[in-house]
Amino acid sequence: MSVLGLLESAKAQGRKLLAVLIDPDFGQDEARLRQTVQNACMARADLIFVGGSLLTSTGFDRCVELVRQWSDRPVVLFPGSPAQLSRHADAVLFLSLISGRNPELLIGHHVTAAPTVRALGIEAIPTGYMLVDGGRPTTVSYVSQTSPIPHDKPGIAAATALAGELLGLRTMYMDTGSGAQRHVSAAMVAAVRNVVNTPLIVGGGIRTAEQAAELCRAGADLLVVGTAIEHEPELVYAMSGAVHG
Ligand code: 1GP
Numbered sequence: 202m203s204v205l206g207l208l209e210s211a212k213a214q215g216r217k218l219l220a221v222l223i224d225p226d227f228g229q230d231e232a233r234l235r236q237t238v239q240n241a242c243m244a245r246a247d248l249i250f251v252g253g254s255l256l257t258s259t260g261f262d263r264c265v266e267l268v269r270q271w272s273d274r275p276v277v278l279f280p281g282s283p284a285q286l287s288r289h290a291d292a293v294l295f296l297s298l299i300s301g302r303n304p305e306l307l308i309g310h311h312v313t314a315a316p317t318v319r320a321l322g323i324e325a326i327p328t329g330y331m332l333v334d335g336g337r338p339t340t341v342s343y344v345s346q347t348s349p350i351p352h353d354k355p356g357i358a359a360a361t362a363l364a365g366e367l368l369g370l371r372t373m374y375m376d377t378g379s380g381a382q383r384h385v386s387a388a389m390v391a392a393v394r395n396v397v398n399t400p401l402i403v404g405g406g407i408r409t410a411e412q413a414a415e416l417c418r419a420g421a422d423l424l425v426v427g428t429a430i431e432h433e434p435e436l437v438y439a440m441s442g443a444v445h446g
Contacts (some may be wrong), residue, residue, distance in 0.1 A: 204275050204292040205249070205326045205371055208400040208423060211379055217417045219444040220248040221437060222279065222379070222404065222427030225264040226257055234264065238271040240434050244441040250425055251290070252279030253379070254341040265289040278323075279425075281344065283314035292324035294374065298356075301347025301402075302333040328372045328402070329365030331358060333385050335377025335406050342378060352383065355392035362393045370389045373397055377405030380428045387419035394420025410436075410443035417444055 202210070211218050221241040227234050241249055249272050251265050265287035269276050278285060278293040286293060295318070298306035320327050332342060334349040342349055352355050362373045373393060375385045384406040394401055403416050404425030413424050424444055430437050 203324050204277055205324065207247075207275070208372060212400045212422045217421070217444045218247040218423040219413075219441050220250045220277070220402075220423055220425045221246045221430055222250040222252070222425050223264070223268060224253045224427065224431070225251055225261045225285070225380070226253065227264065227431070229258050229260065231267065234267060234421070235271055236269055237430070237434060238421050240275050240292055241430075242436050244269075245445065246314035246437060246439040246441055247274060247277050248287050248423070249274050250279045250411075251276060252281055252285055253346045256285070260285045261285055264288070272362055273274075277326075280314075281341075283310050283317070286314060286317050286321060286323075288321045288323065292326055293318060294328040294372075294378045296328050296330040296374070297365070297370065298332065298345055298347060299361055299370075300327045300333070300350050303345060306345055306347070326372060327370045328374050329362060329368075329370040331361055331375045333358065333375065333377050333389065333405070335385075336379070336382025336383045339378030339381055339405075342404045346433040349377070352377075352386060352389075355386070355389040357439070358389050359392040362426035366397045366399055370399065370401055372400045374402040374404070374425075374427075376403075379405065381417050384416065387415050390416055390419040407440075410439040413440050414443040414446070
């Protein structure tokens with residue numbers, strides 16, 4: 202089954218999913234990378250995401266190759282740039298940054314990346330990426346040079362997601378950015394859930410199992426957790442329990 206098929210069928214069945222996000226710079230420390238991937242698989246996380254808005258090392262492809270080797274879960278790229286593509290992945294989130302007004306991130310990078318995606322033969326998942334204010338500037342807000350959607354404006358998020366769905370995007374990803382102080386509010390998730398039928402991905406600043414459970418109840422279909430699990434590897438078990446419970 203395709204990764205998009207997995208997201209859609211889980212949503213149809215009301216089954217919530219967890220993705221563990223791996224920062225490719227992490228590949229510098231192979232033992233730690235291996236432990237993180239194996240933990241994620243043992244904890245029954247559903248997907249492994251690999252990507253970051255800024256890479257400071259050169260081992261991206263090697264990192265994805267290692268994740269693929271150690272994981273029995275689908276490996277999905279969450280690319281910060283067209284350079285973050287790899288034949289070792291099952292799918293790539295083909296992201297359009299619809300909360301921003303930076304043409305490069307709405308269509309420019311896609312033109313650069315499309316021939317490579319086709320040549321690699323990996324599944325591309327058309328994704329409306331919405332950056333939401335999470336309390337302080339994050340790498341993604343700085344690198345993308347876009348203003349996030351204000352945290353307390355669920356109506357803007359809902360209208361943005363609806364526009365993305367009408368344009369044909371197949372999933373929506375609401376993100377406050379890696380290491381954000383605050384995650385997207387449950388009220389905003391519920392407002393977006395109310396207007397779109399696509400699977401809803403939520404990430405950024407999710408630190409506890411309680412927060413994960415609340416966001417799932419509000420309507421998120423797939424939660425993405427990176428930083429908190431990087432800092433506390435055993436947390437993946439509680440997160441998985443909260444999402445699947
Ligand atoms: C960031 O949604 C991801 O784009 C995950 O964020 O690292 O804060 O969990 P964290």
